[in-house]
Amino acid sequence: MSLVTGSRRRDPQGTRDATRSRSSRAPGAAREERAGWLLTLPFLLLFAVFTAWPVIQSVFFSVTDITNRDLRTPFQVNFVAVEQYAKAFGDPVFRQAALNTAYFVLIGVPLTMTVALAAAVALNTGITRFRAVYRLGFYTPVITSIVAVAVVWRFLLHPDSGLVNTVLSWVGIDGPNWLGSTTWAMPSLIAMATWRNFGTAMIIFLAGLQSVPQQLHEAAAIDGANAWQRFRNVTVPILRPTILFVSVTTAIGYLQFFEEPFVMTQGGPLNSTISASMYTYQQFSYGNYGYAAALSYLIFLVIAIVTAVQFRFLSDKED
Amino acid sequence: MTSVGMRSRWWLYLVLTVALLVVITPFIWMVLGSFKTNAELRQIPPTWWPQNPTLDNFRQLFSRLSFGTYFTNSTIVAVVVTAGNLLFCSMVGYALAMLRFRGKKFVFALILGTLMIPGVVTFVPLFVLVANLGLVDTLPGLFLPFLVGPFGVFLMRQFVLGLPKDLVEAARIDGAGEFRIFFQVILPLLTPALATLGILTFLGSWNNFLWPLVVAQTNDTYTLPVALALYSTGQNEQQYGLLMAGATIVVLPVLAVFLIFQRRFIQGIATTGIK
Numbered sequence: 029m030s031l032v033t034g035s036r037r038r039d040p041q042g043t044r045d046a047t048r049s050r051s052s053r054a055p056g057a058a059r060e061e062r063a064g065w066l067l068t069l070p071f072l073l074l075f076a077v078f079t080a081w082p083v084i085q086s087v088f089f090s091v092t093d094i095t096n097r098d099l100r101t102p103f104q105v106n107f108v109a110v111e112q113y114a115k116a117f118g119d120p121v122f123r124q125a126a127l128n129t130a131y132f133v134l135i136g137v138p139l140t141m142t143v144a145l146a147a148a149v150a151l152n153t154g155i156t157r158f159r160a161v162y163r164l165g166f167y168t169p170v171i172t173s174i175v176a177v178a179v180v181w182r183f184l185l186h187p188d189s190g191l192v193n194t195v196l197s198w199v200g201i202d203g204p205n206w207l208g209s210t211t212w213a214m215p216s217l218i219a220m221a222t223w224r225n226f227g228t229a230m231i232i233f234l235a236g237l238q239s240v241p242q243q244l245h246e247a248a249a250i251d252g253a254n255a256w257q258r259f260r261n262v263t264v265p266i267l268r269p270t271i272l273f274v275s276v277t278t279a280i281g282y283l284q285f286f287e288e289p290f291v292m293t294q295g296g297p298l299n300s301t302i303s304a305s306m307y308t309y310q311q312f313s314y315g316n317y318g319y320a321a322a323l324s325y326l327i328f329l330v331i332a333i334v335t336a337v338q339f340r341f342l343s344d345k346e347d
Numbered sequence: 348m349t350s351v352g353m354r355s356r357w358w359l360y361l362v363l364t365v366a367l368l369v370v371i372t373p374f375i376w377m378v379l380g381s382f383k384t385n386a387e388l389r390q391i392p393p394t395w396w397p398q399n400p401t402l403d404n405f406r407q408l409f410s411r412l413s414f415g416t417y418f419t420n421s422t423i424v425a426v427v428v429t430a431g432n433l434l435f436c437s438m439v440g441y442a443l444a445m446l447r448f449r450g451k452k453f454v455f456a457l458i459l460g461t462l463m464i465p466g467v468v469t470f471v472p473l474f475v476l477v478a479n480l481g482l483v484d485t486l487p488g489l490f491l492p493f494l495v496g497p498f499g500v501f502l503m504r505q506f507v508l509g510l511p512k513d514l515v516e517a518a519r520i521d522g523a524g525e526f527r528i529f530f531q532v533i534l535p536l537l538t539p540a541l542a543t544l545g546i547l548t549f550l551g552s553w554n555n556f557l558w559p560l561v562v563a564q565t566n567d568t569y570t571l572p573v574a575l576a577l578y579s580t581g582q583n584e585q586q587y588g589l590l591m592a593g594a595t596i597v598v599l600p601v602l603a604v605f606l607i608f609q610r611r612f613i614q615g616i617a618t619t620g621i622k
Contacts, residue, residue: 056519057447063525064448067438071495072454074435078473078492079461085472099478147366155359164609165367168374171605171612173554175572176594179579180377183388183587191376194392223370231613284465287556291576305467309557317471324467331465 089321096315112322144229167227178291236270380591388587404592431494440503506540
């Protein structure tokens with residue numbers, strides 16, 4: 029598909045279009061102008077109502093004391109400036125949620141990317157048979173409903189009748205009560221999230237790996253580089269843009285971690301798995317709309333900072 | 348592709364096969380579990396193959412728990428959302444890529460800008476809006492906010508940029524109107540891009556959880572994931588067989604869609620890099 033290259037070949041503004049004669053330009057241009065707007069209008073209307081307006085309103089909400097009691101009159105509320113934001117910093121549960129989210133990101137992102145890259149490299153090493161089967165199988169968790177998957181994993185991780193502890197008992201390990209323990213609940217959720225998400229990163233890595241020139245590998249091999257050195261010094265530098273892209277999208281995903289703790293642990297035990305997004309949702313469901321809006325902007329701010337930092341460290345240094 | 352020796356190749360297959368089994372075990376266990384009784388699912392150690400396979404779980408889901416309604420709701424929402432995205436996003440994508448009109452740059456910048464805003468930011472005001480429109484606990488409340496999306500426009504625009512502009516010129520010279528050109532000349536050529544966007548949108552909508560969780564509030568509007576999540580955390584937590592069957596009902600249709608269109612789908616992921 030030429031989705032990427034297309035933009036370079038074509039002239040998007042059509043300014044170099046010479047086929048059109050001068051005489052037909054004026055009425056044609058008016059027609060084009062009208063058609064352009066008519067085609068864009070339905071989108072713009074829906075977009076304005078359901079995206080642009082809520083974005084603007086969310087800023088407004090976050091500096092007011094709006095709650096669900098003000099639902100009918102969302103503009104007759106008190107301006108409280110940064111009070112909602114300040115509240116977040118003094119809120120012990122939010123601090124816990126922020127720490128947990130950092131834990132999800134710091135362990136989850138490297139783990140997911142390592143597993144994805146390992147799978148992609150393994151599938152790219154010249155095995156020819158069943159390649160499509162492996163690829164499909166590894167990708168399956170991505171497309172399934174997180175809720176269904178979470179329900180199944182709750183049973184797999186059950187301390188007594190769960191498959192995970194049964195398998196562990198074969199090798200003499202007495203498995204813990206995974207989701208019921210403040211120590212193990214978090215690793216359980218991260219393991220499950222890695223299982224569910226690495227497929228997306230794997231597919232993107234696979235596409236990236238296919239653009240690594242074979243000659244470079246051969247040249248490095250002739251110079252005496254072993255497999256690890258070739259991977260480290262040939263593959264990784266060429267993959268850098270792909271690694272950047274995957275790390276940014278994976279981090280954004282983990283920063284908004286919601287469904288896994290919601291369905292599997294409800295944030296427990298003792299708030300040990302509550303995430304920032306889940307806490308935001310909780311505050312929303314209690315009716316604290318202003319506070320929830322402020323919390324969502326704090327998450328957005330962190331996402332923006334993390335993305336900027338990743339671009340700084342991972343983008344090509346020669347540029 | 349790097350070639351490896353025979354010995355390491357054998358190892359590679361072994362490692363990949365073990366990894367594959369680990370990855371798909373939850374699904375196999377889920378499907379097998381949906382045919383087991385509650386008692387068997389609670390057994391220690393767990394059984395692998397159902398001892399007395401039963402369809403009772405599925406029967407109860409549909410007769411006692413109205414999973415038929417949830418299934419219909421999920422399908423309606425996913426189909427409407429997909430249709431909306433395909434139509435509206437291709438219209439804008441075409442206009443942005445091929446037509447000259449004032450404000451075009453602004454529209455494109457607007458769309459690119461919102462690509463980066465996470466859903467969590469608009470969540471609260473969007474709910475207030477939907478509540479004020481009286482759409483809470485209705486199907487339109489579930490699908491209206493998702494009829495268009497910046498990603499779809501971006502994908503379509505990029506694809507249209509790769510089409511020859513002469514095609515449109517020729518149609519104009521033949522006297523076709525602008526809308527006729529779009530629907531009869533351009534739209535058929537967009538089939539590959541429409542397929543990619545269609546699958547991505549359908550799966551996204553089918554699996555969507557947070558928004559329906561908030562908007563759907565009664566049995567009549569629950570979608571499958573919402574119903575399953577609510578059912579699995581209440582006092583019904585012990586109904587293992589029903590939960591396994593419910594999870595199977597949620598997952599199997601998308602697995603089927605995925606298996607049919609997997610080539611196109613994986614291509615879409617690889618080229619766009621967006622899930």
